[in-house]
Amino acid sequence: MSDDIILETRGLTKHYGGVHALEDANFVLRKGEHVAIMGDNGAGKSTFVRQITGVEQRTRGEVIFDGQPVNFAGPLDAREAGIEAVFQTLALADHLDVPDNLFLGREKTKWNWLGPFRFLDYKAMRQDTLDALQKTGVKIPNIRNTIQYMSGGQRQCVAIARTASFHSKLTIMDEPTAALGVQETAQVENIVRQLKADGEPLILISHNMRQVFDLVDRVVVFRRGRICANLDIKNEDVTGEDVVAYITGAKTQEGYEDAA
């Protein structure tokens, strides 16, 4: 195996009781590569992400991250290893302000000998928040307001800024623009382009064909819990109609006949 692979799954499988949500997924992501995962609702996209990020425990299979086989007990493990995820259900706490949310679960602290009662370093967190927002181009009037009254776009941007600002080895976004307006979507897409320019790899789950063709290098299609196509959209002649055909099951790529 070459060194430029950041994430690989072999035979990744997840059963919920009798439901085979994910079956035998073999997936490879190279460093700096942006890959979109597409598929119908219930095709296993989110399940796939939850196994990689340690939110759930896989039934079987292997996950190899950065050259090491990994077994994340929870999302914190995955994050410490360098996997950052923006989840479909925004993982934000409404009653906290922007820096609090950006640093939730990994606060900058001082006086660490106080254990759970160690003090928050608000000043450093605010400064880093301003830097992160500037880097991602997110516009928020006052970062010290609680986020409960912010627009969907601003909230999404906070969630993504949080992901993008920690120099992770791998970023995963689960439908980041599903609920956003045109301008806000553009803002999110700019963040994605920035990640690409920085050479940070990304897995993007999206239903938006235009977005996928604009942003990513490769599309992996899921259908009924299995990968049914792996399309190099940058170098091969693939159209949106082809992708739809794979999603709906009208076509299955060679080598993935199991999924038919």
Added chain:
Amino acid sequence: MSNHSDGIGGLKYDKSKKAWPNELNIFFALIIIVLVFEALGQLLPYMKGQSMLFDFNTKRDGTILNIARIKIIILQVSIIGIIALGVTQVIISGGIDLSSGPLVGAAAMIVMSFAQTELVNGNPNPKAVFGAWAFDLPVLVPILVGLLFGAFIGLINGSLIAFTGIPPFIATLGMFLICRGIAQWWTRGQPVSFPTDQFAWLGSGMMPVFWFLLLALLFHVVLKYTVYGKHTYAIGSNEAAARMSGINVKRHKVMVYMIASMLAAFAAIILSSKNLTAQTGMGQFYELFAIAMAVIGGVSLTGGRGSIIGTVLGAMVFGVIQSGFTYIKLDAFYQLMAMGGIIIGAVVLDQWRQRSASARS
């Protein structure tokens, strides 16, 4: 979208946009309530123009303020206030603790039996619970026993809620009955009395106020400036988000309930010291009054919102109303009814405020 132009990259700091703190509303409410009672003192014919907080004629304390009454108001809310500090944290984390009142009763019984003195006016202590070894122990012993008992009850509460997933209401309701049972079982219903001088000092005079304010300051800092506090708010605000962010939600909940129960146990120490005796019925309604103080102070029962300053002000509102009712000579049963109405009113008002705040943006 219009406010996007206000600051690029969030770099502009607009201090004026900072939300109006809820604590100020409660403070103004407190002043209004005082004014209402002052007005009633002037208007009600049988009050003969008395004033609640001022003393223009006798100047008993050498000041215009009626210091004696103000002291009583603060003193009478201090002990329940200590419990409310813990209840505040529990409610912010999205839970509820109904067991604190009975825990006060049980803890008081247990603590007092380790704080007894051997000789009462030269005679053997008539209320002795244990043998001779338990007499005249250093004051640290009953304090530690009490805090350990509180920690133990809190550990059970928190573990039940975190690990079995039963609602906090049910877990602490069960503990409510268990603690009442423990209080009666401990001495088979007999009161425990005659503490050592050291122990009696803990709750003497204005000491309860001192403890209340000291602990309020401590937990104000803890909730606002420490990781523990931030995670408490985060869990109450969005538990799933907190978990996904890598916060150990279960361990944190256990810690919150342990701290709350230890505060209730500490309130029991101060209360039994103040009364120089412990009885099985002690702490009746305390859990509800503590919740009421927190709620009047703006702590949201849905979690994620509230503060220690709010709860302290809530306790003051509670004390002023209670004292005010006595001052206008309202009978005790009317007081309870009015108190219930005020608690409901406080929550309704708060909900309106929340709704109008979300409508504004």
